[in-house]
Amino acid sequence: MSNQGNSTLQPTAALIVIGNEILSGRTQDQNVAFIAQKLNNLGIILTEVSIIPDIEEIIIQKIQILSKSYSYVFTTGGIGPTHDDITIQSVAKAFHVPLELNQSIAKVLEDECHSRGIPLNEARLKMALVPKGAKLIPNSVTHIPGVSLENVYVFAGIPIIMRAMFEEIIPLLNHGSPIKSQTIQGYAREGDLAAGLTQIQQTYPQVDIGSYPVSSDDVHSVSIVVRGTDEKIIASATKEVIDLMRQYGGEPLLGSVNKNLLQPNKS
Amino acid sequence: MSNQGNSTLQPTAALIVIGNEILSGRTQDQNVAFIAQKLNNLGIILTEVSIIPDIEEIIIQKIQILSKSYSYVFTTGGIGPTHDDITIQSVAKAFHVPLELNQSIAKVLEDECHSRGIPLNEARLKMALVPKGAKLIPNSVTHIPGVSLENVYVFAGIPIIMRAMFEEIIPLLNHGSPIKSQTIQGYAREGDLAAGLTQIQQTYPQVDIGSYPVSSDDVHSVSIVVRGTDEKIIASATKEVIDLMRQYGGEPLLGSVNKNLLQPNKS
Numbered sequence: 001m002s003n004q005g006n007s008t009l010q011p012t013a014a015l016i017v018i019g020n021e022i023l024s025g026r027t028q029d030q031n032v033a034f035i036a037q038k039l040n041n042l043g044i045i046l047t048e049v050s051i052i053p054d055i056e057e058i059i060i061q062k063i064q065i066l067s068k069s070y071s072y073v074f075t076t077g078g079i080g081p082t083h084d085d086i087t088i089q090s091v092a093k094a095f096h097v098p099l100e101l102n103q104s105i106a107k108v109l110e111d112e113c114h115s116r117g118i119p120l121n122e123a124r125l126k127m128a129l130v131p132k133g134a135k136l137i138p139n140s141v142t143h144i145p146g147v148s149l150e151n152v153y154v155f156a157g158i159p160i161i162m163r164a165m166f167e168e169i170i171p172l173l174n175h176g177s178p179i180k181s182q183t184i185q186g187y188a189r190e191g192d193l194a195a196g197l198t199q200i201q202q203t204y205p206q207v208d209i210g211s212y213p214v215s216s217d218d219v220h221s222v223s224i225v226v227r228g229t230d231e232k233i234i235a236s237a238t239k240e241v242i243d244l245m246r247q248y249g250g251e252p253l254l255g256s257v258n259k260n261l262l263q264p265n266k267s
Numbered sequence: 268m269s270n271q272g273n274s275t276l277q278p279t280a281a282l283i284v285i286g287n288e289i290l291s292g293r294t295q296d297q298n299v300a301f302i303a304q305k306l307n308n309l310g311i312i313l314t315e316v317s318i319i320p321d322i323e324e325i326i327i328q329k330i331q332i333l334s335k336s337y338s339y340v341f342t343t344g345g346i347g348p349t350h351d352d353i354t355i356q357s358v359a360k361a362f363h364v365p366l367e368l369n370q371s372i373a374k375v376l377e378d379e380c381h382s383r384g385i386p387l388n389e390a391r392l393k394m395a396l397v398p399k400g401a402k403l404i405p406n407s408v409t410h411i412p413g414v415s416l417e418n419v420y421v422f423a424g425i426p427i428i429m430r431a432m433f434e435e436i437i438p439l440l441n442h443g444s445p446i447k448s449q450t451i452q453g454y455a456r457e458g459d460l461a462a463g464l465t466q467i468q469q470t471y472p473q474v475d476i477g478s479y480p481v482s483s484d485d486v487h488s489v490s491i492v493v494r495g496t497d498e499k500i501i502a503s504a505t506k507e508v509i510d511l512m513r514q515y516g517g518e519p520l521l522g523s524v525n526k527n528l529l530q531p532n533k534s
Contacts, residue, residue, distance in 0.1 A: 017316075020475060020477055020494075021477055021479060021492070022299070022300075022303070022316075023303055023313045023314070023316065024303055024304075024307055024313075024446070024448070024494065025299075025300045025301070025302075025303030025304030025305075025306075025307060026448070026492065027300075027479075028300045029296070029299065029300075032289070032292075032296065032318065033289075033292045033294075033295050033296075034292070035292075036289070036290055036291055036292030037291075037292030038292075039292075040291055040292060046290045046291075047290070047319075047320060048290075048317065048318065048319055049284075049289075049290065049316075049317070049318035050315065050316070050317055050318075051299065051315065051316035051317075051318075052314075052315055053314060054477075080457055080478070080480065081457050081458045081461045082457050082460070082461045082464055082465075082478040083461065083464055083465040083468050083476070083478075084475075084476070084477050084478060085478075118456065118458070118459065121458065121459075121461075121462065122462065123457075123458050123461030123462055123465075124458040124461075126461075158480065179291070181291070181293070189385065190347055190348050190349050190390075191348045191385070191388065191390050191391040192385065192386075192388075193349070194348045194349045194350065194388075194390030194391075194393075195388065195389065195390055197349055197350055198349075198350040198390075201350050208287060208351075209350070209351070210287055210288055210321075210351050211347070211349040211350075211351060211352075212288060212294075213347065213425065225288070225293065227287075227291065
């Protein structure tokens with residue numbers, strides 16, 4: 001899909017996950033799969049995910065390169081009050097604009113601090129600094145917004161907040177044709193199916209056919225996933241995969257179209 | 268750390284996760300956190316993770332760029348028998364070497380197929396093709412090895428196999444000073460701690476201090492993580508973090524040194 005058929009009509013995206021805690025293995029990322037699934041449904045092709053440390057030069061460079069290469073760039077992480085939260089300032093530098101104090105965020109922070117009896121100190125006020133020309137992304141969870149500038153959307157890293165922010169920006173994105181998928185699972189060996197799958201992929205270049213062994217045990221169960229934007233073509237390719245699987249295994253099980261089960265990594 | 272202190276003495280690494288199934292959100296990656304933790308313990312600084320699709324040009328380009336930039340490059344995914352498994356051929360092209368049939372792998376495949384009564388077809392034999400000059404990485408799970416070429420190590424994507432392969436190559440890597448970490452958790456607000464944390468970070472540039480809110484709820488609990496290679500400096504910085512936290516919260520809880528709890532993404 002990303003390299004085939006009607007992909008030129010689909011918007012593209014990159015995701016930058018910013019955080020030493022992911023690169024140290026302390027934190028298991030939960031944001032990539034969520035954003036990937038959402039973009040699929042919106043018909044936006046996620047082509048690259050980059051996980052990078054809290055280092056300003058690296059963040060700036062990555063934003064500059066990816067924002068030129070893709071329709072949209074999303075970032076997660078690094079927008080809190082502490083010294084290691086440097087995403088917003090890096091976005092400003094990437095686009096050569098200054099940071100400005102946003103009065104509406106300052107007011108939110110002021111009210112919040114007042115109601116909790118805590119001081120509105122410099123660290124907290126840092127969260128009211130936004131790049132000049134940026135738009136705010138509402139945050140229904142903690143009320144401190146994310147920002148967008150040009151084609152870059154800056155989200156919090158905490159999954160519940162990131163998800164709330166993502167929902168807000170959906171209407172702002174150009175959508176493509178939703179990417180649908182059909183999973184065909186059965187007891188068969190990848191090595192038996194491979195030649196037939198290659199042929200089916202060649203017959204239907206408009207879809208992407210992926211083959212994912214379910215286990216590494218002796219009895220092999222495999223999931224074949226057919227992905228594309230045209231349900232008729234998906235159905236035709238799926239029928240051929242079913243016929244192929246029947247030659248080498250039992251009766252395949254069909255997942256519902258567009259079922260996105262989270263499964264372990266493939267071979 | 269990656270930008271500070273004695274980092275120049277530490278080997279560096281990048282990880283390339285190859286697979287449409289991660290970029291579509293179908294699969295939750297489990298390999299990044301494992302490899303990240305292992306590299307930490309080996310004193311190898313993981314500086315970049317790139318998740319890319321099953322597209323040959325993209326894989327080739329990424330391998331070429333990253334293998335020049337880092338001491339080591341690891342890849343996961345795309346080494347099975349099906350049409351979407353193109354990692355090995357991409358590595359060969361990245362280093363401008365041909366693929367060769369490896370007789371020892373061919374023998375493993377032959378024995379395996381014979382004992383299971385399945386044909387050693389062309390798709391299965393594809394798994395015996397390795398780049399000229401590559402070394403094999405033993406696979407104690409399914410016995411079909413990974414490969415390494417120059418500073419690039421090619422692992423399977425299935426976590427249990429990837430882990431077995433990773434253990435095999437540990438003796439081949441140049442190790443740095445293991446990166447240790449101390450977690451200090453307590454009921455405090457990031458906004459209260461921020462100024463003090465900035466000062467502690469400035470006092471101890473040899474460590475990385477990260478601040479991770481545990482929840483987005485009203486009562487804020489925060490984890491401060493001090494990472495570095497020198498236990499004495501970690502201990503000194505930790506003591507200052509504890510003193511700081513006592514000013515703003517209750518008695519902090521200490522994680523054991525080098526405790527790597529998997530926690531949700533940060534802000």
